[in-house]
Amino acid sequence: MFTISAIVPNYNHSRYLRESIEGLANQTFPPVEIIIVDDASIDNSWEVLQELKRQIPQIQLLRNESNLGPYRTAFRGIALAKGAFLALCAADDMLFPNAFEEYSKIVSDKDFDVGICTSDPVLFMDERPYKYVRSPVLKTRDSQIFSADKTIFNCRNNDFTIFSSAAIYRKDIFLKYGYDESLNCFSDFYLNCQIALNHSVAYVPKGLGAFRVVAESYSQKARKNFRLRTASALSFFKKLDAEPTQIKKKFKKSGILSCGGYFFLLFLILHPRSSKYIPSMIWGVFRKKIKIFVENLKKRRPLG
Numbered sequence: 001m002f003t004i005s006a007i008v009p010n011y012n013h014s015r016y017l018r019e020s021i022e023g024l025a026n027q028t029f030p031p032v033e034i035i036i037v038d039d040a041s042i043d044n045s046w047e048v049l050q051e052l053k054r055q056i057p058q059i060q061l062l063r064n065e066s067n068l069g070p071y072r073t074a075f076r077g078i079a080l081a082k083g084a085f086l087a088l089c090a091a092d093d094m095l096f097p098n099a100f101e102e103y104s105k106i107v108s109d110k111d112f113d114v115g116i117c118t119s120d121p122v123l124f125m126d127e128r129p130y131k132y133v134r135s136p137v138l139k140t141r142d143s144q145i146f147s148a149d150k151t152i153f154n155c156r157n158n159d160f161t162i163f164s165s166a167a168i169y170r171k172d173i174f175l176k177y178g179y180d181e182s183l184n185c186f187s188d189f190y191l192n193c194q195i196a197l198n199h200s201v202a203y204v205p206k207g208l209g210a211f212r213v214v215a216e217s218y219s220q221k222a223r224k225n226f227r228l229r230t231a232s233a234l235s236f237f238k239k240l241d242a243e244p245t246q247i248k249k250k251f252k253k254s255g256i257l258s259c260g261g262y263f264f265l266l267f268l269i270l271h272p273r274s275s276k277y278i279p280s281m282i283w284g285v286f287r288k289k290i291k292i293f294v295e296n297l298k299k300r301r302p303l304g
Helices: 014-025 045-055 070-078 099-106 148-157 171-177 181-198 218-224 226-241 245-254 256-270 272-300
Strands: 004-010 033-038 059-063 085-088 114-119 122-125 132-134 144-146 168-170 200-204 209-213
Touching: 004 014, 004 070, 014 033, 014 045, 033 045, 033 070, 045 059, 070 085, 070 171, 070 181, 085 171, 099 114, 099 200, 114 171, 114 181, 144 148, 148 181, 148 200, 148 245, 168 171, 171 181, 181 226, 181 245, 181 256, 226 245, 226 256, 226 272, 245 256, 245 272, 256 272
Parallel strands: 004 033, 004 085, 033 059, 114 200, 122 209
Antiparallel strands: 085 168, 114 168, 122 132, 144 200
16 A cells, blocks of 8 residues: 655754644645654754644654754654655655645555655745745656666656655665765765666656755755765765675766766766766766756747
8 A cells, every 4th residue: 555654854943844744744645644753953843843743643753862863863763654655854845735646646556666756856945935946857747657777768868866855765665775874965865876776766747845945954064064075975985886886887877976966076086996987977967067058049049
């Protein structure tokens, strides 16, 4: 049976919690449970969560005695999850009301190899009224399930990427790979790559959730911390180099590392040990830039 458990790690996001949690509770295809794990917040998150629990019966609350970080906090909730799929929701992001319903339309309980369901990336600034910016990753109107080989093709020849903020994961496949804390800000990216290159991917060509661009979020802090990003990249490519040859070939063939952008490319240039991934990185990064250039030319082309 297609069921979803929503897992929400929270640290000091009290001002976003009501909006985020109500978005989960009001899904047109509701999750079987909403497991919220507070990572020893020092704001009034716990009070807000207790009030929400009184209003929303499917909420389960856990609280860390000390700060464990986002990944260990998430695993506390995952360990209790009963659903066949996991929605790993950041407390400051947003899921639109039809997200789980759209995934339920394309994935059945017989699709055992679907490791991840994803949709188009949507960003919004932390300013009201919200303005959502969607970036389609494929030119299609139809929801589809891709084999791993088709995903490799889509990554290499299109702008296909996994949008974590609205993704759901089959629990048993997620647990097969899991998060590697040593990768820090690249943990979810590596996980998504592993699943997408080895299992089927369900894709819905809509915006089903949105990533909030806010300065104090974990991802934004990591982006600005060059030392952390560099150390995380070292761990990333060390882990990748230790993978079986067939896995490394999939990473290179797909060009999926180009999602790391110019930072990954610069890192590889400065670290010759991992330079074998440079050709696919260059192909991916510059193919996207050429595509944007051509699209801009078309917009400027005079009519008639």
